[in-house]
Amino acid sequence: MAYELYYWDGLQGRGEFVRLALEEAQADYVDVTRGPEQDGLGTGAMMALLDSRSEPHPPYAPPFLKDGDLIVPQTANILFYLGPKLGLAPKDEGLRYVANGLQLTIADLVTEAHDTHHPISGNLYYEDQKDEAKARASDFIQHRIPKFMHYFERVLLQNPDGHKRHMVGDALSYVDLSMFQIVEGLRYAFPKATKHFADHYPHVVALHDAVAKRPNIAAYAASGRRIPFNESGIFRHYPELDKAVR
Structure with missing residues (x-):
């Protein structure tokens, strides 16, 4: 089934x-x-x-x-x-829990990305909390994105089996696919803030690029099955919330 x-x-x-x-x-x-x-x-x-x-x-x-x-x-x-x-999880049982921990950390980042445009309540429209959203997004860009992304970059570098290409284990896992989505989403929502991502987080961006080139992912991205980012989702692009960082 x-x-x-x-x-x-x-x-x-x-x-x-x-x-x-x-x-x-x-x-x-x-x-x-x-x-x-x-x-x-x-x-x-x-x-x-x-x-x-x-x-x-x-x-x-x-x-x-x-x-x-x-x-x-x-x-x-x-x-x-x-x-x-x-076939998208490490064979080692212990590493499966490591993968789950990384995925839960990704979930924390996703929640914080959502809260940049709905910092007070999900029951209010964005327009009803725009001032608060600007403050929340500024902190997210200046402090929270770097904190998460430096961590993910370090995980890639310190994974003894990954050869700087995989988040956990020695082969593609669902965590690698999720990191692709994180980079895609942050680039959509904050194009100015993420303009120099490749300079700051080269291994994370290299992982993103490698996943994007995988035949099944590339075919999915080019198909109607992949829903475009939009301003009803978690990653939303509001120009007033985006700003460049060094």
């Missing part, structure tokens, strides 16, 4: 980290909310599971993955589950 991925239609968001793994592995999957309602798909199918009173362990929010009767929620948890099945 095909994997069923549940995430909001029209958004890359957190679901994109899972899509990249499924696409790289050429796994059989259904992006449920993008399918027709008459086939039992669409947003209604996702909401039915979220609101279910019969499902013993309903997910709190998307993304979540359905594999047969099993429902796996949360991006990092989904990738921890899928990684070994798709």
Whole structure:
């Protein structure tokens, strides 16, 4: 049976980290909310599971993955589950926990990126918190991006098996794919701030470039399956929040 991925239609968001793994592995999957309602798909199918009173362990929010009767929620948890099945996790069990820790750190960065445009509440429009967003984005650009990215750069350099090409282990993993998405998202949201990324974080950018050239990822990026970044997702480009850094 095909994997069923549940995430909001029209958004890359957190679901994109899972899509990249499924696409790289050429796994059989259904992006449920993008399918027709008459086939039992669409947003209604996702909401039915979220609101279910019969499902013993309903997910709190998307993304979540359905594999047969099993429902796996949360991006990092989904990738921890899928990684070994798709050949995108280290064979060593201990390193699988290292990979999961890195993915959780990536999740922290994603949350902070989201909070640059919604620093007060996700229930308010961006326009209702623009001043606060400017302050939050400034701190994110000046302090938080460098803190995260220097860490990821150091992980690449210190991975004893990765030859500066992989975040964990000696082969491509879902963490490498997620780092590709992080660079893509930050470049979209903050083009001025990330203009010199290759100078500051050369190994992270080299990893991004290597993933972009992988045949399955390149084909996915060129297809209609890859939803473009937009101002409804996590990584949003508001020019007033972006500024150049040295």
